[in-house]
Amino acid sequence: MKVVVNFDLCESNAVCMGIAPEVFEVRDDDFLYVLNEEPGEELRDKVVEAARRCPKQAIAVED
Amino acid sequence: MGTIAVVGASLAGLHAAEALRAGTGDAPGHDGQLVVVDASPTLPPDRPPLSKQVLSGEWDLAQAKVPLADRLDELGLDLRLGTAATSLSPAGGDGRTLTLSDGTELSVEGVVLATGGAVRHLPGPQLGGVHSIRTGEDVTALLADLDAGPSRVVVVGAGFIGAEAAATCRGRGLEVTMLEAAAAPMERVLPGEVGAFVADLHRDQGVDVRLGTGVERLEAGDDGRVRAVHLADGTVVQADVVVVGIGVVPQVDWLAGSDLELRNGVLCDSTMLAGPRVVACGDVACWPNPHFGEEMRVEHWENAVEQGGHAGRRLLDELAGRPGTPFAPVPWFWSDQYDRKIQLAGRPTATDEFVLVDGTVEERRFAALFRRGDRCTAVLGVNRPRHVMQARMQLAQSLAWDDAAALFAPKD
Numbered sequence: 001m002k003v004v005v006n007f008d009l010c011e012s013n014a015v016c017m018g019i020a021p022e023v024f025e026v027r028d029d030d031f032l033y034v035l036n037e038e039p040g041e042e043l044r045d046k047v048v049e050a051a052r053r054c055p056k057q058a059i060a061v062e063d
Numbered sequence: 064m065g066t067i068a069v070v071g072a073s074l075a076g077l078h079a080a081e082a083l084r085a086g087t088g089d090a091p092g093h094d095g096q097l098v099v100v101d102a103s104p105t106l107p108p109d110r111p112p113l114s115k116q117v118l119s120g121e122w123d124l125a126q127a128k129v130p131l132a133d134r135l136d137e138l139g140l141d142l143r144l145g146t147a148a149t150s151l152s153p154a155g156g157d158g159r160t161l162t163l164s165d166g167t168e169l170s171v172e173g174v175v176l177a178t179g180g181a182v183r184h185l186p187g188p189q190l191g192g193v194h195s196i197r198t199g200e201d202v203t204a205l206l207a208d209l210d211a212g213p214s215r216v217v218v219v220g221a222g223f224i225g226a227e228a229a230a231t232c233r234g235r236g237l238e239v240t241m242l243e244a245a246a247a248p249m250e251r252v253l254p255g256e257v258g259a260f261v262a263d264l265h266r267d268q269g270v271d272v273r274l275g276t277g278v279e280r281l282e283a284g285d286d287g288r289v290r291a292v293h294l295a296d297g298t299v300v301q302a303d304v305v306v307v308g309i310g311v312v313p314q315v316d317w318l319a320g321s322d323l324e325l326r327n328g329v330l331c332d333s334t335m336l337a338g339p340r341v342v343a344c345g346d347v348a349c350w351p352n353p354h355f356g357e358e359m360r361v362e363h364w365e366n367a368v369e370q371g372g373h374a375g376r377r378l379l380d381e382l383a384g385r386p387g388t389p390f391a392p393v394p395w396f397w398s399d400q401y402d403r404k405i406q407l408a409g410r411p412t413a414t415d416e417f418v419l420v421d422g423t424v425e426e427r428r429f430a431a432l433f434r435r436g437d438r439c440t441a442v443l444g445v446n447r448p449r450h451v452m453q454a455r456m457q458l459a460q461s462l463a464w465d466d467a468a469a470l471f472a473p474k475d
Contacts, residue, residue, distance in 0.1 A: 017448075030446060
């Protein structure tokens with residue numbers, strides 16, 4: 001699984017971080033950092049949930 | 064399998080349809096006919112960008128698509144746009160009858176109500192140059208008027224839509240007056256000190272903000288277009304364009320005479336079931352949220368996504384005779400105004416104690432918790448998304464004040 005963020009769309013709402021903090025982190029500079037671009041399968045449900053709830057639809061999960 | 068109908072093809076309705084197809088952990092999805100009707104002649108747009116990217120001209124209207132817009136074929140929907148639902152019969156032994164504006168009578172085994180809200184209008188005749196921001200047509204018409212270079216835009220209402228419209232119009236270099244009948248912007252959901260902050264934010268950007276002043280009437284010129292706004296305090300503001308953002312009314316008129324209870328929208332139980340074989344979701348649905356012990360109707364984007372999915376699964380449970388689970392979220396929204404991102408999670412009231420936990424209001428970058436007795440009712444952040452989301456996750460676990468406050472306690 002590969003996590004791809006479209007940073008042109010990302011508005012740092014941090015919804016993804018709330019759902020999958022193992023993968024997504026919004027830091028004090030207000031930018032999103034992807035901590036792990038190829039998270040393990042055990043995180044798939046969380047990452048898919050984060051992608052679904054992103055208000056900017058900026059997260060893609062590629063197999 | 065029979066037919067299920069979803070009334071409303073916006074965010075909540077489409078997410079309900081997706082959940083109906085996907086099924087639940089316990090049961091497969093609906094593989095029969097899935098009819099989705101909407102009065103709009105085109106698929107309704109995603110709304111958050113309307114008052115921001117679309118109004119600014121950064122995006123074309125076509126770019127404001129709801130997340131499922133590209134997956135409609137995959138969901139196998141019988142999508143009937145330009146078609147409203149006009150009545151819903153009580154549940155018989157094997158279903159209900161949904162009547163549509165084209166005269167069709169659909170026999171359905173279950174119904175999702177996701178008709179959303181209709182904008183409130185100012186009283187009096189409809190004048191040219193007066194706009195709402197709810198539908199694609201609304202924004203197209205407003206953009207045409209803004210492109211003509213009005214000398215002043217008057218925004219009526221300083222809620223989210225009004226405040227974002229004011230910010231976007233300023234970004235286009237237009238002169239803007241923002242009127243609010245309440246003593247502070249966003250007074251319905253935010254305490255006064257936060258509203259004062261929002262008013263100052265707009266004033267610093269050159270918006271003429273007037274609070275505690277209702278609109279008496281709009282004055283038309285000889286061409287039938289608005290020319291001035293008369294305020295309740297007797298003052299008159301010249302205006303070529305008026306943007307009205309004074310809230311929405313749940314669209315439930317067509318359900319009068321049905322067996323459903325209509326109170327602040329369609330009243331549901333805690334699982335989003337509105338009656339036998341009927342669920343509701345999105346802006347039209349009112350339900351007791353057990354997490355807060357409070358009846359609520361939530362008009363936010365994420366609620367439409369989550370509640371739509373929940374309602375779809377709840378309908379599958381209903382049709383299979385299973386009890387369903389409560390819908391108990393911590394509501395969350397964001398609003399972008401100029402370079403500030405305002406986010407709120409929870410359910411504050413104007414009387415809750417406002418407790419700053421990071422930054423200061425003066426620097427316009429802060430996070431605050433709201434306290435009511437031993438409860439934390441909400442978290443608010445201005446350019447503090449990380450704080451808001453961490454607190455929101457905590458609030459989803461527990462509303463205990465001590466647990467929320469501990470998140471932001473100084474570490475040593």
